Amino acid sequence: MTVRSVPSTLRHPITGVPFASPVPPGSGWPGDPADASTPVARSERQVATLAASATDLHQIDARSSVCEACPRLVSWREEVATTKRRAFADQPYWGRPAPGFGEEQPRLLIVGLAPAAHGANRTGRIFTGDRSGDWLFAALHRTGYANQPTSVHAGDGLQLSGVRIVAAVRCAPPDNKPLPTERSTCAHWLRREITLATPSVTAVLALGGIAWQATFAALAALGWAVPRPRPAFGHGVQVPVVTPDQRRVAVIGSYHVSQQNTFTGRLTEAMLDDVLITARST
Numbered sequence: 001m002t003v004r005s006v007p008s009t010l011r012h013p014i015t016g017v018p019f020a021s022p023v024p025p026g027s028g029w030p031g032d033p034a035d036a037s038t039p040v041a042r043s044e045r046q047v048a049t050l051a052a053s054a055t056d057l058h059q060i061d062a063r064s065s066v067c068e069a070c071p072r073l074v075s076w077r078e079e080v081a082t083t084k085r086r087a088f089a090d091q092p093y094w095g096r097p098a099p100g101f102g103e104e105q106p107r108l109l110i111v112g113l114a115p116a117a118h119g120a121n122r123t124g125r126i127f128t129g130d131r132s133g134d135w136l137f138a139a140l141h142r143t144g145y146a147n148q149p150t151s152v153h154a155g156d157g158l159q160l161s162g163v164r165i166v167a168a169v170r171c172a173p174p175d176n177k178p179l180p181t182e183r184s185t186c187a188h189w190l191r192r193e194i195t196l197a198t199p200s201v202t203a204v205l206a207l208g209g210i211a212w213q214a215t216f217a218a219l220a221a222l223g224w225a226v227p228r229p230r231p232a233f234g235h236g237v238q239v240p241v242v243t244p245d246q247r248r249v250a251v252i253g254s255y256h257v258s259q260q261n262t263f264t265g266r267l268t269e270a271m272l273d274d275v276l277i278t279a280r281s282t
């Protein structure tokens with residue numbers, strides 16, 4: 001990657017406020033859940049401790065958004081944030097983990113894989129600022145979960161209703177491929193997020209096979225009753241699972257909204273709308 005000289009701060013494309021890249025916690029980025037006093041996890045053990053002691057989703061958002069437990073991913077996300085893509089060279093990059101986004105008491109939990117290097121790693125909001133997000137948020141708007149069809153940047157007015165979106169791995173990985181150790185470290189955040197959302201959740205939508213695996217692994221670790229062997233991933237596959245307090249929840253599979261799937265027609269708008277409508281009816 002070519003290293004270019006950039007100003008130490010650049011203006012946020014919506015608010016016009018100048019920020020360093022990566023963005024220091026509590027410096028005014030729209031929707032930043034953390035501040036300078038938010039505790040930072042620097043090992044898997046610390047992730048486990050900070051996740052387990054988080055009392056609400058806002059605390060999970062804050063703590064995970066400053067996490068530094070995976071050295072390879074911290075290095076990559078910050079390198080991308082400082083070198084930038086040419087098209088975004090005039091923008092500050094978030095350069096931190098992408099926390100969950102959406103309602104604190106969602107009926108639907110959407111689980112994706114990981115932030116995109118120039119998407120959420122730039123904008124600070126999961127699935128925001130890339131083609132995958134364009135597809136997902138347009139579908140959420142068509143099916144009544146979002147107040148607008150686009151999600152271009154934190155601070156753009158987007159609000160979700162009845163849904164929360166999380167990533168199985170919260171830092172942008174090189175080549176979109178997190179290592180197994182990175183997936184297992186970040187799973188502590190995912191598990192705690194699921195636990196805190198469980199009272200309201202009636203459906204979990206897994207985007208892609210890796211999110212499907214991560215979802216079932218998390219549910220099993222949390223003591224949910226899940227089928228064994230675990231059901232194979234497929235678009236539209238719906239699997240009933242049971243929470244520890246004996247409530248039925250549907251886990252639904254969807255092809256990922258990656259360009260590889262949407263450009264080729266493997267995933268169409270109608271297919272994505274169908275799984276979202278199915279999730280709403282559970």
Ligand code: SF4
Binds near residue numbers: 069070074182186
């Ligand atoms: S991938 Fe997850 S556990 Fe690893 S540094 Fe990022 S937020 Fe922390």
